[in-house]
Amino acid sequence: MSDTIVSLPDQSTARIPKMNYLSKEKGLLSWLLTGDHKRIAILYLISISFFFFLGGSLAGLIRLELLTPQSDLMATDTYNKVFSMHGIVMIFFFLVPSVPATLGNFFLPMMLGAKDLALPKINLLSWYLYVAAGILALYAMASGGVDTGWTFTTPLSTHYVNTQVVTTGLTIFIAGFSSIFTGLNFIVTIHKMRAPGMTWFRMPLFVWAHYAASILMVLGTPVLAIAIVLVALERTIGIGVFDPTKGGDPLLFQHLFWFYSHPAVYIMILPGMGVISEVISTFSRKRVFGYTAVAFSSVAIAVFGFFVWAHHMFIMGISNYAVLVFSLLTMLVAVPSAIKIFNWAFTLYKGSITFETPMLYAFGFMGLFTIGGMTGVFLGTAGTDIHLTETYFIVAHFHFVMVGGMLMAFLSGLHFWWPKMTGRMYPEKISQLAAVVTFIGFNLTFFPQFILGTLGMPRRYAAYPAEFQILNVFSTAGASILGVGYLLPVLYLVWSLKYGEIAGDNPWQATGLEWQTQSPPLTENFTELPIMDHEAYDYEWLERQKEKEVSSVG
Amino acid sequence: MSDSTAIAQGVAADTHHAHPPYQRHHFETIAQQNDATNFAMWLFLLTEIMFFGGLFTAYLIYRNWYYPAFVAASHQLDVRWGTLNTLVLIFSSFTVAMGVWCAETRRKNGLVLCLVLTFIFGMTFLGIKTVEYHEKWEKHHIPGIHYSLQSFMDPAKDEAARAYGDKPLPLDMARHTEIYFFLYFAMTGMHALHMIIGIGILVFMIFRAQAGAYTTGHVTYVENFGLYWHFVDIVWIYLFALLYLISRHQ
Numbered sequence: 001m002s003d004t005i006v007s008l009p010d011q012s013t014a015r016i017p018k019m020n021y022l023s024k025e026k027g028l029l030s031w032l033l034t035g036d037h038k039r040i041a042i043l044y045l046i047s048i049s050f051f052f053f054l055g056g057s058l059a060g061l062i063r064l065e066l067l068t069p070q071s072d073l074m075a076t077d078t079y080n081k082v083f084s085m086h087g088i089v090m091i092f093f094f095l096v097p098s099v100p101a102t103l104g105n106f107f108l109p110m111m112l113g114a115k116d117l118a119l120p121k122i123n124l125l126s127w128y129l130y131v132a133a134g135i136l137a138l139y140a141m142a143s144g145g146v147d148t149g150w151t152f153t154t155p156l157s158t159h160y161v162n163t164q165v166v167t168t169g170l171t172i173f174i175a176g177f178s179s180i181f182t183g184l185n186f187i188v189t190i191h192k193m194r195a196p197g198m199t200w201f202r203m204p205l206f207v208w209a210h211y212a213a214s215i216l217m218v219l220g221t222p223v224l225a226i227a228i229v230l231v232a233l234e235r236t237i238g239i240g241v242f243d244p245t246k247g248g249d250p251l252l253f254q255h256l257f258w259f260y261s262h263p264a265v266y267i268m269i270l271p272g273m274g275v276i277s278e279v280i281s282t283f284s285r286k287r288v289f290g291y292t293a294v295a296f297s298s299v300a301i302a303v304f305g306f307f308v309w310a311h312h313m314f315i316m317g318i319s320n321y322a323v324l325v326f327s328l329l330t331m332l333v334a335v336p337s338a339i340k341i342f343n344w345a346f347t348l349y350k351g352s353i354t355f356e357t358p359m360l361y362a363f364g365f366m367g368l369f370t371i372g373g374m375t376g377v378f379l380g381t382a383g384t385d386i387h388l389t390e391t392y393f394i395v396a397h398f399h400f401v402m403v404g405g406m407l408m409a410f411l412s413g414l415h416f417w418w419p420k421m422t423g424r425m426y427p428e429k430i431s432q433l434a435a436v437v438t439f440i441g442f443n444l445t446f447f448p449q450f451i452l453g454t455l456g457m458p459r460r461y462a463a464y465p466a467e468f469q470i471l472n473v474f475s476t477a478g479a480s481i482l483g484v485g486y487l488l489p490v491l492y493l494v495w496s497l498k499y500g501e502i503a504g505d506n507p508w509q510a511t512g513l514e515w516q517t518q519s520p521p522l523t524e525n526f527t528e529l530p531i532m533d534h535e536a537y538d539y540e541w542l543e544r545q546k547e548k549e550v551s552s553v554g
Numbered sequence: 555m556s557d558s559t560a561i562a563q564g565v566a567a568d569t570h571h572a573h574p575p576y577q578r579h580h581f582e583t584i585a586q587q588n589d590a591t592n593f594a595m596w597l598f599l600l601t602e603i604m605f606f607g608g609l610f611t612a613y614l615i616y617r618n619w620y621y622p623a624f625v626a627a628s629h630q631l632d633v634r635w636g637t638l639n640t641l642v643l644i645f646s647s648f649t650v651a652m653g654v655w656c657a658e659t660r661r662k663n664g665l666v667l668c669l670v671l672t673f674i675f676g677m678t679f680l681g682i683k684t685v686e687y688h689e690k691w692e693k694h695h696i697p698g699i700h701y702s703l704q705s706f707m708d709p710a711k712d713e714a715a716r717a718y719g720d721k722p723l724p725l726d727m728a729r730h731t732e733i734y735f736f737l738y739f740a741m742t743g744m745h746a747l748h749m750i751i752g753i754g755i756l757v758f759m760i761f762r763a764q765a766g767a768y769t770t771g772h773v774t775y776v777e778n779f780g781l782y783w784h785f786v787d788i789v790w791i792y793l794f795a796l797l798y799l800i801s802r803h804q
Contacts, residue, residue: 070564116580177556180802184597192590193581226608230740239611239697239736247620247730256608 005283005354005473005509008425014502016423020520025258035120036523042421043127044097049490051093051134055539056486058086063445063479066472071462079462080147081163087150088168092175093134095406099271100217101130101182103413104210106421110514110521111204113195113530118188122181129178135169140167148458151261154242158234165235169228170278176221176228179267195513197532201295204536205288205510208295209274212302216263216270219306224260227253254316258309266305268402269369270298272409273340276362279412280344282510283359284351287537290343293376297336304333305335314385323382330380337373341366356508357428360435361412368404368442372397375450393453398447404442411438411489414478418493419507423520424500427492434492438485444478510543574658576772588774595778599785603749606789609741613796616737619729620692622723625801626706627734629718630695632686639682643787646675656781657773662766665776669760676753683746690735697736703728718802741793748786755779 008014021038024030031039061082065073109117117123138148146168148157157165190211194203231253233239240246242253242347281288288294296451310318310326344366353359375397378384388394418426457468464472506515517526534541561790574584617624653668694702706728709715723731759779762768768776 084723114580119594120580121592184601185595186592188594188598191593192586218597218601218699222605222609226605230608230612233740237698239740240733241616241736241740247616247726247733252612252615280738334597372669524579 003354004356005285005352006356006425006428006507007509008473008501009502009504011220011501012407013235014504016520017518019145019522020423020518021523022520024523033124035116035124036124037105037117037120038421038521038523039107040120040123040127041102044101044105044130047127047134048094048097048102051089054487055086055089055094056483058082058089060479060483062086063476064463065462066238067467067476069464069466074462076462077147080149080460081145082144083460084149087238088146088172089137089151090402091150091264092172093137093267095268095402096175096179097130097182098268098406098410099275099413100186100210100213100267101126102231103410103417104206104271104489105182105512106244107417107512108207108210109189109193110517111207111423111512111515112189112193113198113526114189114193115524115526116184118193123185125151126178126181126185129174129181133175133178136167136174140164140171143167148531151257152228152231152253152409154231154234154250154455155244157231158242165239166232169232174318176225179217179310180221183221186214187218190214195295195530195532199532201292202532202534202536203295204274205277205291205294205298206271206274206512209270209272209277209298209455212298213267213270215299215302216267216305220260220263220267221389223256224264224367227256227260229335230256235372236428249312253319254313255309258312259306261493262309262312263302263305265398265401266301268406269410270301271411272365272406272413273298275413275416276344276365277340278512279358279362279416281537282416282508283362284348284353284541285509286347286351287535287539289346289349290339291536293339293391294343300336301333304329304336308333308380309355311380311385314382315389316468317491322485327380327382331377332379334373334377337369341370341373355432357431357435358412358416359427360432361408361415364435365405365408365412368400368408368439372400372402372405375400388453391453391457392449392457392459395452395459396449399446399449402475404446408438411435414489414493415509417514418496420514420519420521422497422500423503425503425507426496426500430492431486434488437481441478441481441485445482446473446474446478449471507541509539511539516545574772576770584772591774591778592781595781599781602785602789604743609737609744610792610796613737613741616730616733620727620733623706623727623730624711624734625804626715626720626723626728627731627738628797628801629694629720630690630693630705630712630714631738631798632689632714633798633802635682635686636794639679640790640794642675642682643790646672646679647784647787648789649675650780650783654773657763657768657776660769660771662763662769665769666760666763669756671764673753673756673760676749676756680746680753682751683742687739696739697734697748698733701732701735703731706731738797741797745786745789745793748789751767751777752783752786755782 021036031043034040034043061074062079062535065071065079065082067073071079105117105123109115144164145164146165147161148163148165151170152165190203192209230239230241234242234248238246241248242250244250277288277294308326308330310322311330314323314327351396375393379388379397415426415431418424452471452475453470455468457464503519505518508515513526513530513532514521516530577584581590583606594726602703612658646769649671653665653672656662656664656668690696693705694700698747705712705715706720707725709720709722722728756779759768759776
């Protein structure tokens with residue numbers, strides 16, 4: 001077993017191909033008016049990175065405030081605004097578009113052997129909607145912010161707060177349409193743009209995961225849109241639909257909101273799971289164990305995901321029978337997630353595993369997502385939920401799944417495909433260090449929060465009893481380590497744009513169609529229409545291809 | 555792969571298959587392009603169903619809870635206007651369908667005529683809707699601070715309520731008629747907004763059609779607009795049934 005599978009071309013002679021999607025046209029306008037899915041993906045990558053660091057700074061402020069038991073860094077209502085904006089920015093401007101709009105946008109057409117997404121203009125429109133929503137969010141922040149939490153719970157949001165609820169709601173409405181268009185585009189592309197021979201069960205699991213996430217985007221997001229419209233109307237003209245004094249019901253808002261916002265966590269995690277399937281397979285040189293099961297588990301998560309929303313409402317006065325049913329359905333969703341984890345573990349079994357950065361992040365994902373998922377079962381159990389909900393246990397659970405899971409998957413995918421996107425390798429040693437730092441920082445930040453939650457520390461308060469301080473100090477210390485872990489990739493990835501080693505077509509010896517073309521790819525992706533004549537993750541096919549090349553050159 | 559071969563093959567790929575001007579570069583065939591855009595339109599309509607779905611859910615719940623208020627309030631709608639509007643929309647659906655047929659058979663004048671007729675029907679619908687909204691305004695049935703419970707507390711003095719033989723509602727139930735009217739305005743308003751967007755696209759299409767844009771064999775745009783228009787009509791059919799008709803005999 002060798003240390004690494006990386007095979008780079010001879011650095012003294014290798015060059016970045018002169019013709020590629022980056023060099024085809026020059027100038028700002030050629031970017032702003034582009035229909036190329038790869039360029040739009042880069043635009044998205046830049047914008048979501050900006051919002052990630054904005055949301056991250058807000059998280060830093062939260063952790064700093066919680067360093068001491070008193071509320072001393074900021075006023076308590078400022079604290080409310082900071083954690084609300086942290087949630088809104090991170091969820092709607094980072095997590096939802098993170099993998100789909102960047103890596104998905106870039107690689108989904110290439111994996112299918114298509115020249116572009118089916119609707120390039122709609123794709124560009126989706127980015128513009130994202131940017132418009134982003135600017136509006138910045139305006140809402142600058143002009144007073146919002147302090148309802150990212151959940152806009154009625155009647156707090158409609159009657160009792162005096163902040164930018166309507167502006168922020170509009171922001172989310174617009175960002176929602178950006179996400180609807182992305183999902184719609186993916187579904188159409190997967191149905192109609194597959195290359196000859198690319199049957200449904202030859203598609204990479206990355207594509208299956210995006211298909212499932214897109215279904216959720218298309219069916220869930222419009223419901224959030226109408227819920228937000230109703231909140232805005234309730235607030236501005238007092239329509240009464242969520243107002244108990246007029247016969248309305250605040251719980252209806254909860255139902256409509258969580259009907260989107262629970263599936264939304266699967267919108268966030270499923271594309272990440274797609275990344276992990278690709279990475280695990282490539283770095284253990286094996287076809288993903290139980291390909292069909294993993295593919296269908298994505299769809300199963302999407303389907304079950306629509307029938308569990310009321311587990312966010314166990315303490316809000318829904319009937320005991322509803323609690324029972326939703327609790328049971330919540331347990332069911334754990335099954336397909338576990339299928340994935342087990343199948344990845346079996347893929348590793350007897351694989352030729354190497355430990356490049358994407359794989360390190362993928363291991364991080366598997367461990368942290370498992371913890372996050374299992375604690376989700378605690379919360380899905382009605383009895384324990386009553387004790388644990390609205391405490392730091394929820395915060396820790398959600399961050400284990402979203403930061404420990406999704407963010408790790410995003411970074412894994414970003415490193416994995418970086419050579420394809422830019423034509424250059426990232427520096428290996430320092431990025432491995434970043435992956436380890438992130439993992440350590442993450443555990444130090446969020447594991448103490450599980451304990452804090454079980455001890456009863458409530459979420460969303462700026463002050464807390466003094467006996468909780470030691471664990472909060474751990475958490476804040478961990479957050480600063482985590483911050484370093486996230487800053488490092490920005491520095492060395494930017495550095496690698498100019499100084500990284502030339503990657504060549506297929507540095508990882510991976511099997512996907514996206515690796516069988518030059519890096520960075522041509523605007524039209526492939527020089528000729530690819531024909532898929534083998535199964536996904538067929539490493540023997542790849543060996544035969546290489547032999548053919550050698551014999552034809554020789 | 556080295557540069558030179560990539561360039562050579564890239565150029566070859568660009569020149570070797572000629573295709574009609576309306577085929578976008580990233581589709582292999584025009585059939586694939588039509589298929590994809592059509593499918594996208596159906597998916598978009600699916601998101602629209604979910605969008606209206608939230609309002610229909612609210613209607614369903616509140617109708618169950620405040621049944622007497624919903625019955626009394628729906629008696630305030632004039633079913634004659636509603637029926638007329640339904641007919642107008644059904645005719646507009648017919649003209650849109652004829653428009654698609656004209657585009658397919660390359661009849662430019664027929665297409666323009668059909669689109670203009672659709673435009674007229676669409677505007678008629680909105681006109682009638684305005685008359686209805688105005689009636690609500692006069693009777694203080696628009697939710698908000700000027701909302702009046704007169705018609706429900708004292709139906710004997712109200713012409714529409716008398717016609718149905720409504721009995722006075724107790725105050726707390728009468729107040730829930732406001733929710734009915736909110737839903738009425740939200741649902742028909744959202745529907746009218748879709749009509750206005752549709753009419754905007756229609757005006758654009760009339761000009762393009764006169765320039766001969768849709769009668770060259772490429773009809774996806776007209777077809778997809780047709781789908782949208784039919785969808786908006788179908789939403790109205792449900793609104794008509796739920797808001798006007800369902801409580802007529804209670």
